[in-house]
Amino acid sequence: MLEVEGLACIRGERLLFRDLSFRVDRGQVAWITGPNGSGKTSLLRLLCGLSQPEAGAIRWQGQDTRAEREYFARDLLYLGHLNALKDDLTPEENLSLDPLGSVSRDAAVEMLSGRGLKRTVGLMSRVLSQGQKRRVALARLAFAQMRPLWILDEPFAALDAVAVDDLAATVAGHARGGGVVLLTSHQDVAIGDVPVKRVSLTAVSPIR
Amino acid sequence: MTATAFWTLLKRDLLLALRRRADVLTTFFFFVIVVSLFPLGVGPESDLLRSIAPGVIWVAALLASMLGLNRLFASDFADGTLEQMLLTPAPLGVLVLAKVLAHWLVAELPLVMVAPLLGLQLDISTEVVKVMWVTLLLGTPTLSLLGAIGAALTLGVRGGGPLLSLLVLPLCVPVLIFGAGAASAVAAGQDVQAHLSLLTGFLLCALVLAPVGAAAALRIALD
Numbered sequence: 001m002l003e004v005e006g007l008a009c010i011r012g013e014r015l016l017f018r019d020l021s022f023r024v025d026r027g028q029v030a031w032i033t034g035p036n037g038s039g040k041t042s043l044l045r046l047l048c049g050l051s052q053p054e055a056g057a058i059r060w061q062g063q064d065t066r067a068e069r070e071y072f073a074r075d076l077l078y079l080g081h082l083n084a085l086k087d088d089l090t091p092e093e094n095l096s097l098d099p100l101g102s103v104s105r106d107a108a109v110e111m112l113s114g115r116g117l118k119r120t121v122g123l124m125s126r127v128l129s130q131g132q133k134r135r136v137a138l139a140r141l142a143f144a145q146m147r148p149l150w151i152l153d154e155p156f157a158a159l160d161a162v163a164v165d166d167l168a169a170t171v172a173g174h175a176r177g178g179g180v181v182l183l184t185s186h187q188d189v190a191i192g193d194v195p196v197k198r199v200s201l202t203a204v205s206p207i208r
Numbered sequence: 209m210t211a212t213a214f215w216t217l218l219k220r221d222l223l224l225a226l227r228r229r230a231d232v233l234t235t236f237f238f239f240v241i242v243v244s245l246f247p248l249g250v251g252p253e254s255d256l257l258r259s260i261a262p263g264v265i266w267v268a269a270l271l272a273s274m275l276g277l278n279r280l281f282a283s284d285f286a287d288g289t290l291e292q293m294l295l296t297p298a299p300l301g302v303l304v305l306a307k308v309l310a311h312w313l314v315a316e317l318p319l320v321m322v323a324p325l326l327g328l329q330l331d332i333s334t335e336v337v338k339v340m341w342v343t344l345l346l347g348t349p350t351l352s353l354l355g356a357i358g359a360a361l362t363l364g365v366r367g368g369g370p371l372l373s374l375l376v377l378p379l380c381v382p383v384l385i386f387g388a389g390a391a392s393a394v395a396a397g398q399d400v401q402a403h404l405s406l407l408t409g410f411l412l413c414a415l416v417l418a419p420v421g422a423a424a425a426l427r428i429a430l431d
Contacts, residue, residue, distance in 0.1 A: 017323040048295055051431045073297040082288025086220070097220035099213045099296055099303060 001026050001151065001180050007056035009042050011135060016042055016206040022197075026148075029171060029181045029191050034201030040065070040184040041081065043201065044153050047182065048078045065197040078151045083137035087126035091117065091136040094125060095143070103143050111142050115166070130158045138163075141170055152183040163183070164189055180182065213298035214306045221310035231276060232314050235431040239272040239319045243326045254331045261330035262340045262391030265312060266384055268320050269344060273351045274376065276315045278369040280359040281426065282308060299418035304426070308349075308356045308419070332395075339392045339400055346407040347387040353411075354379045354420035360425035383410055 001024060008018035016039030024030040032040045045051045045059055049065055049072065058065045065072040085094045095108035101110075109121055117139070128136070129161055138155060150171070156164050159166070171181050172192030225232055246264050247257055284290040284307075291301050323344050327337040357374035363367035390403035 032405075050291060050294060064383070070297050070299075073295055076295060078291070078295055080288055080291055082291065084288035084292045085290065086224060086287065088224055089220070093220075093223070097216055097219070099217045099293060099298070 001057040001061060002182070003057075005057045005059070005061075005129065007043075007046065008037055008054040009046060011039070011042055012052050012105060017065075017201055018055070020201070020204045022199050024180050024182065025195060026178050026180060027194065029175050029183070029194055030189075030197045030199050031193055032199050034180065034205070036204055038201040039151055040201060044080075044184065045077070048076060049073075050078075062176045075147055076149045077135060077140065077147045077150065078153075079140065079155060080153045083133050085125045085133055085137060087124065090122055091120050091125055091128070091139075092122075094136065095139060098140070108139075111139055113137070115139055115142075116162075123193050126165050127195075128162070131160060131163070134158045135163055138167060138170075138193065141167075141174075145174065145177070145179075147184055148179045150179060152179045152181065153167070154184055154186075156185045156187045156189055168192060210298040210302055212299050213296055214302050216305040217293075217303055220311050221307055225310065231279065235272050235275050235319050236322070237316050238275055239268050240322065240326065242268040242271065244329070247330070252302075252334075257330045259392075259395070261327060261332045262336065262395075263324055263388040264330070265326055266341065266344070266347075266391075267354050269323070269348060270380055270384060272319055273316055273348065273355065274373045276311065277355040277359050277376070278362065278372050280356060282368075283398040285363055285429070290426065291430060294427065299372060300423035300426065304356060304360075304419040304422045307413075308352050311349040311356075312349050312352040314389075316352055316409070320344045320348055328376070332391075336391050336395050339394045342404065343390045343407060344385040344413055346404065347383045350383050350407070350411045350414045352381055353362055353414035354383075356422040357418055357425060360422040360429060363426065380424065383407065384409075413429040 003023040005021050008021040011017045032043060034040050042051070049069060060072050061076065062189065063071065089097065090113055092105055092108040095111070096103050096105040100122065112121055115135065117132065117135060120128055120136065125133060125136070134157065141150065144150070155167055168189050168191050170195045171183070175181055175194040183207050218251045219376055241343050250256060264357060273288060284293065294300060296303065320341065324337045324341050327340055355376050361375065362372045384407045386403045390400045393403060
């Protein structure tokens with residue numbers, strides 16, 4: 001499904017990695033590993049198309065993702081370090097007014113209630129805790145089942161044990177349903193019974 | 209899909225403006241105060257005020273429109289919603305247009321609406337007020353669109369606010385000349401058709417080109 005070939009990335013003046021090649025198939029979870037500063041977030045941003053690689057190609061279902069941007073965007077869900085929540089909107093407004101894909105307000109409320117976030121409904125997002133904000137942001141995953149490719153940057157950060165298990169189950173469920181998940185995390189989380197492919201950035205880093 | 213993204217974003221930005229009313233009121237009162245300061249500064253001779261009034265109102269509108277511009281993309285950039293906007297299947301230019309429209313509705317339209325009142329305060333005739341109102345209605349969307357390019361270019365730059373004004377104000381000169389010029393022309397009894405046609409032309413050009421330019425600048429800013 002997702003193929004990466006000979007990818008190189010430069011941030012600032014520094015080469016983060018080069019000759020990075022891997023492929024992730026339908027039903028697989030790819031876990032990007034590497035120490036801080038090894039370029040995990042940069043890799044995920046390259047894969048989404050937020051930044052441009054110095055060299056190499058990224059193909060989704062055999063098509064170059066940059067040439068077929070609109071087509072690729074329909075299949076992609078990206079959750080970055082930032083939660084993409086507006087402080088002055090309530091969680092359900094944040095979900096229902098997301099330009100990515102409109103969900104009705106009632107569906108958003110129901111979704112949040114089902115995930116133990118009922119108490120946050122009607123509150124401004126600015127008063128929520130870090131963990132609650134992260135969970136509201138992750139609630140988008142429930143509306144993104146039809147998008148096969150999930151790219152999640154540190155999705156487990158700031159979550160409590162229950163939420164970590166929930167998320168692991170959601171990720172495993174998506175992979176079982178034929179999706180592809182790429183994620184980074186410093187925590188060691190067991191992702192159910194689906195094949196997890198480790199992609200290490202240490203091997204392709206110019207500094208060892 | 210594209211239309212849904214446009215309306216959703218417009219609705220979101222209008223709701224956010226409603227929640228942060230202080231930002232909108234600042235622009236509005238800045239405009240009113242700047243115009244009201246002129247009689248105090250240049251003296252109360254009504255002939256002088258009458259002749260400079262359209263120009264004063266236009267320049268004040270131009271400066272007031274610069275105030276909120278640096279926030280156009282900055283908060284979306286800071287909280288990550290801009291990243292998500294870049295990744296939607298809808299063309300980014302269309303989303304930029306939605307944001308600019310929301311900005312114009314909350315920041316510029318109130319200025320256009322109060323301008324006739326300020327014109328009467330400076331004792332200009334109703335005929336001139338009418339023309340000035342039409343030119344503001346045609347000209348301020350162009351200012352917002354040009355401002356969007358500047359806001360996208362200065363995104364993430366330290367001290368971006370003043371830089372934004374330096375970038376955008378020179379680009380606004382043609383709009384100012386023909387906008388304020390129309391009012392002077394009608395005061396002198398000339399035909400203003402040419403001025404209005406040119407302002408409409410500027411608006412149409414900006415409507416087509418500015419979203420594309422701003423979208424390209426946003427992609428660079430997030431790289």
